[in-house]
Amino acid sequence: MKRVLMIATGGTIASTAEGRGLAPTLTGEQLAAAVPEAAKLCELDVVQPMNIDSTNMRPRDWLRIAATIEDAYDGYDAFVVLHGTDTMAYTAAALSYLVQGSPKPIVLTGSQQPMGHPFTDARLNLYQALLYACDDASSDVCIVFGGFAICGTRAHKRRTMSFDAFASVNHPVLAAIRGSRIVRMTSPAPARPDARPAFFGELDERVVVVKLTPALSPSILGLLAPDYDAVVLETFGMGGIPEHADASFEAAIREWVGSGRTVVITTQVDEEGIDLGVYEVGRAYRDMGGVLAGGDMTTEALVAKTMWALAQTHGQARLRDLFERPVNHDRTI
Numbered sequence: 001m002k003r004v005l006m007i008a009t010g011g012t013i014a015s016t017a018e019g020r021g022l023a024p025t026l027t028g029e030q031l032a033a034a035v036p037e038a039a040k041l042c043e044l045d046v047v048q049p050m051n052i053d054s055t056n057m058r059p060r061d062w063l064r065i066a067a068t069i070e071d072a073y074d075g076y077d078a079f080v081v082l083h084g085t086d087t088m089a090y091t092a093a094a095l096s097y098l099v100q101g102s103p104k105p106i107v108l109t110g111s112q113q114p115m116g117h118p119f120t121d122a123r124l125n126l127y128q129a130l131l132y133a134c135d136d137a138s139s140d141v142c143i144v145f146g147g148f149a150i151c152g153t154r155a156h157k158r159r160t161m162s163f164d165a166f167a168s169v170n171h172p173v174l175a176a177i178r179g180s181r182i183v184r185m186t187s188p189a190p191a192r193p194d195a196r197p198a199f200f201g202e203l204d205e206r207v208v209v210v211k212l213t214p215a216l217s218p219s220i221l222g223l224l225a226p227d228y229d230a231v232v233l234e235t236f237g238m239g240g241i242p243e244h245a246d247a248s249f250e251a252a253i254r255e256w257v258g259s260g261r262t263v264v265i266t267t268q269v270d271e272e273g274i275d276l277g278v279y280e281v282g283r284a285y286r287d288m289g290g291v292l293a294g295g296d297m298t299t300e301a302l303v304a305k306t307m308w309a310l311a312q313t314h315g316q317a318r319l320r321d322l323f324e325r326p327v328n329h330d331r332t333i
Contacts, residue, residue, distance in 0.1 A: 001042075002077040002134045004042040006032060007068055010051040011084025013122045024051050026115060027102050027115070031082060034115050035235040041134050041146045045076075054084025054091075054110075059203045060092055061305060066098035069106060070199045078133035081108045082126070085157060085165055088143060092152035094203070094302040096141040096328040097308035102197040103189075105138035108152070109145055112163055121146070121163045128177045137188035140328050141175055149174040149182075153301040153330035157269065169270055170296040171329055204229055204310035205301055211268060212236060218252035229310055230262035232294070232302050239265055239274035239282035239293070250284055257290025260314065264302055264323075266294035273297070273332070285314065289316055293325050 008014065008028025015022040028046035038044055044278060049064050069079050083091055083179040092108050099106060109129035111122035141152030146164040154171040176183045206229040210220060224231060235241050241249050253263055267274045273296030276286040285291045294302050309322040326333060 002042045003075065004044050004078045004080060004130060005069075005072050005076040006044055006046045006080045006082065006130075006172055007065060008046060008048045008051070008082045009057070009065065009084075011054050011082065011110045012113065013082055013084075013109075013115055013126070014051060015053075015114045016116060021112065024053060027079075028082065031122075031126065033114055034128075035123050037127055038130050041127075041130050042078075044130070047072075052084075054087040054261070055209065056082070057087045057091060059094070059205045060093040062098065062304075063201060063203060065091070066089040066199065067201065069095075069099055073104070073197075078104055078138070079106045080126075080129050080133050081106065083108050083110045085110050085112060085145075088145075089157055089166070089298070089300040090156040092155055092306035093139055093298070093330075094307070096301075096330065097201075097304055098200045099141065100200070100327055101195065102141065102196040103139050103192040104135045104197075105135075106141045106152075107133045107138070107149075108141070108143045112161060112165055132175065132177060132182060135182055137182075137184065139189050139192075141305060144177065144206070147177050149177065150331045153210060153328045154298060156298050156300065167270075169298050170273060170332060182327050184311055189307060195323040200308060200311070202311035203307040206230065207232065207306045207310070209234060209299060209303060212241065214242075219322075221252045221256045225256065225259065225261065228261070229314070230264060230306050231256070232264045232266060232299060232306065234266055234268045234299065235274070235282075237267060237269065238277045238278050239267060239285070240279055241265075241281055241285065243284075253285065253291070254288070260290075261307065262290055262292060262310070262319065264292045264294055264306055266299060266302055268296065274298045290318060297331045299319045301330050 010024035014024040276282040
């Protein structure tokens with residue numbers, strides 16, 4: 001029987017109605033006890049590095065979760081992280097870069113209703129996360145939620161209340177889970193029982209997302225410069241950035257990257273990604289130094305990958321190499 005370490009971090013799954021609204025109060029042990037069927041799947045140990053609403057999850061918490069996995073890695077066959085849904089996609093992406101190429105599965109799950117709710121999705125999600133974690137064909141970081149396994153770099157929360165909260169963006173779901181049966185939608189990676197992941201212990205938190213709107217002033221970049229090393233710019237369509245007569249956006253971006261900072265260009269559109277070579281309003285940035293093209297990556301993955309890459313280097317050539325190198329299926333080549 002496989003040994004699984006469950007890392008409880010809080011979230012809706014651990015919440016009860018206390019005073020001013022739902023807040024995480026249940027321990028990991030209490031959550032595990034609510035799913036007695038888990039005893040038939042694995043030997044389960046529980047640790048609890050934090051017990052917070054995932055709205056309060058920060059990069060330093062991602063590092064704590066990754067460090068917990070690294071410290072326990074040799075003693076377990078799989079890891080299940082209980083997490084709130086609101087920032088789960090960010091954490092799944094971050095763990096994909098902090099623990100790269102893991103032959104052992106690292107599965108995130110949670111719920112839209114607390115474990116104690118009479119119509120909760122928590123029990124099934126936790127059971128199926130453990131089921132998927134114990135399967136020999138599972139590996140790397142993923143989210144198991146609402147009956148599907150989604151690659152950790154491709155998840156995006158699309159619904160605030162429905163049980164099918166997450167979608168897989170620009171990549172097939174890894175598997176559908178029907179009760180106790182796993183139906184693989186993609187070919188699992190070849191087994192690497194003796195391989196060991198690459199662990200990383202640093203992130204550059206100075207990354208911000210800016211969403212273009214038709215009236216946004218390019219002076220926003222100057223205001224952000226003292227506090228941030230990189231901006232993930234959610235542009236229009238396939239990478240369109242406004243091009244007015246004064247060329248003010250282009251000038252602001254050139255000034256930003258000229259100061260040694262980074263611009264990551266992505267799109268506000270969920271599916272299919274960007275191509276800076278198609279429209280005139282994007283071509284100016286295609287070969288600009290300091291500008292990275294996000295391809296078909298999610299914003300969550302772009303934030304996490306930029307934080308990880310900037311923690312390794314600020315040199316443009318090395319940064320581009322790290323950024324464009326696929327990790328856990330994060331981008332289509």
